[in-house]
Structures are given as structure tokens and as C-alpha cells.
Amino acid sequence: MKKYYWLKLQKDFFKDPRIKKLRRIAGGDTYTLIYLELMLLSLETDGILTYEGIEPTFEAELSLIIDEDETNIKVVLNFLTSQGLMEQFENKFSLRQVLTLIGSEADSTERMRRLRAKRKEIENVTCDANVTSCDENVTTEIRDKSKEKIYKKENPQIEICEEKNSDEKLTPKKKFIKPTLEDLISYKQEKKLNVDCESFYDYYEAKGWMIGRSPMKDWQATMRNWSRNQEAFKPPKQQTEKNYEDDYEWR
Structure with missing residues (x-):
């Protein structure tokens, strides 16, 4: 079963003092972009990046994977470590913010979501058709009521009879209440x-x-x-x- 992951940035992500500090460094926007790429890379492993030893250094290996400059990646890794945004455990590097920003969805859930959206679209179309039919019915009803009003005016005894029957229908059935x-x-x-x-x-x-x-x-x-x-x-x-x-x- 496939599973989809995404990064849910909080609305104040770029207002975080550490991110603002990173962006103010010369080339800071590039460093910020690299940080986001690293977080995306670690989504499926809960924020853990593993150094496999393919290249002599971790930053060189990441450069190979995400196609970014090795020197820029090294600057980002040093900054994240100094700001407490990354921790190292032997050959594993944990990006601490990722766990609070991960979103995931199984492929079956994705299919159901699309199906519900499709059904809702069909219901809206059906509803529009019903509204058109309803408008036609209202017009017919108004026309019929106009004729009925004229007929009752010419035959007042019918209206009296209808009012009497209506009163009988509206009379509620008395409910027995046990006395004390x-x-x-x-x-x-x-x-x-x-x-x-x-x-x-x-x-x-x-x-x-x-x-x-x-x-x-x-x-x-x-x-x-x-x-x-x-x-x-x-x-x-x-x-x-x-x-x-x-x-x-x-x-």
C-alpha cells in the first residue's frame, strides 16, 4: 500500500527567530531552501537522515542526493546543529522540527477522498437541477393558489367548511396524566x-x-x-x- 507524505509548514514558520537568522546570513534564502529540502528528504523516516558512507562526508553525500552545493549544505548543517534544530546519533541525524510538521495519507485514503469529492460534485449538479424543478413547481403552485382564491371568493361556504376540518385536524389528542x-x-x-x-x-x-x-x-x-x-x-x-x-x- 502506498503512503503519501507532505510537509505542513506552520503559518509562523518564517517568523521563527532561528529561520529569520538563517535567512539574514549571506545566501540565507538558499540555505533556507536547503533546510526545507532536507526536511522533505526525511519525511518517510520521521525526520531521520542516515549517512550511508557513499561519499567521504555527510554533506558530500547529501549534495549527491539533493543536487545542491556541498559547501552550502555544510553551512546549513552547522547552523542547524548550533541552533538545536538537528542532533547527531552516530551516523544518524535527526531534524527536530520535522515530527511536528509531517502529514501522511495512505493511497486508499487518497482514493476515498477523491471519491467523496466526486460524489459531492454530482450532488451539487443534482441539487441545481432540483432547484430548477422546484422553481417551476413554485410558479405552478402560485398560479393554482390564485385560481383557488378566486373560487373561494365566489363560494365562501367551501372556505368555512375547510376551516372547520382544519381545526379538527389541529386539535391535539389529550394525553392522560395520572392524578395525585x-x-x-x-x-x-x-x-x-x-x-x-x-x-x-x-x-x-x-x-x-x-x-x-x-x-x-x-x-x-x-x-x-x-x-x-x-x-x-x-x-x-x-x-x-x-x-x-x-x-x-x-x-
Whole structure:
């Protein structure tokens, strides 16, 4: 698998005092260029340059590789060492800045990146086509609404009917909220019901606020029905559970 490397220079790279000092030396721009070439040369080895002994000196060997003047390379190597930008370990030379400037990408990653870019380009073209179609639809819709407005003006009873249907659709379905014992007592006092609130609460709490097999929809109505049938109430021991729920089911 191929792997691509690149050098990511920070935006303040040339503002680094050491780089500025290197550039101010006579021939400094050439030295700076050589430094960048050396960093590129060491990308695949994490900033390590190895002296193979092909030439008598390291600078002579680098001159052969990057096609730069041997004397200029020697000046750069001496400068990097004096500024702490390069360290030597036997026949290996480490460029310390490289590790913070390396970028890499496998060839498969590169292919996926190109594929995503291609898909995005296709999506943009499709989107443009959809926008054109959308514009046509909007024009047609405006024209149809104009006709509809004239028709409703001539037939006002239709508009009234539509508004009524619209209101029915927008009416939200009431969600059951389980009451607290305090809610039951308050409602009992308000409606003056003949209900033992604790018995009512305990009974339906034990059943998960279900009436038969259906969830309770309106506890107030169930409580009123319980009050009306209070005189006919019989303990569960004398009556089956199903019959008991039938007596108190809100219809």
C-alpha cells in the first residue's frame, strides 16, 4: 500500500527567530531552501537522515542526493546543529522540527477522498437541477393558489367548511396524566363527590390506571362514575374483578 507524505509548514514558520537568522546570513534564502529540502528528504523516516558512507562526508553525500552545493549544505548543517534544530546519533541525524510538521495519507485514503469529492460534485449538479424543478413547481403552485382564491371568493361556504376540518385536524389528542391523591381530594371537594379518594387511588394505582384492558383516558369522569355507583359498591371478595371494573368503567 502506498503512503503519501507532505510537509505542513506552520503559518509562523518564517517568523521563527532561528529561520529569520538563517535567512539574514549571506545566501540565507538558499540555505533556507536547503533546510526545507532536507526536511522533505526525511519525511518517510520521521525526520531521520542516515549517512550511508557513499561519499567521504555527510554533506558530500547529501549534495549527491539533493543536487545542491556541498559547501552550502555544510553551512546549513552547522547552523542547524548550533541552533538545536538537528542532533547527531552516530551516523544518524535527526531534524527536530520535522515530527511536528509531517502529514501522511495512505493511497486508499487518497482514493476515498477523491471519491467523496466526486460524489459531492454530482450532488451539487443534482441539487441545481432540483432547484430548477422546484422553481417551476413554485410558479405552478402560485398560479393554482390564485385560481383557488378566486373560487373561494365566489363560494365562501367551501372556505368555512375547510376551516372547520382544519381545526379538527389541529386539535391535539389529550394525553392522560395520572392524578395525585391531592388531585383526587381537590376534585372530590370541587364536585362534592361521594368517593373514598384513597381507595380510588390505591385501586387504580395497583392496576396501572387501566380500565379492563384499556388505559384510562379521563380520571375525572371515572371518579364521577365511581361516585354515582358508590351505593352499589361491593368488595372484590363478593364480586369478580371483571364485573367490578365493568361497574366503574367510564362509558
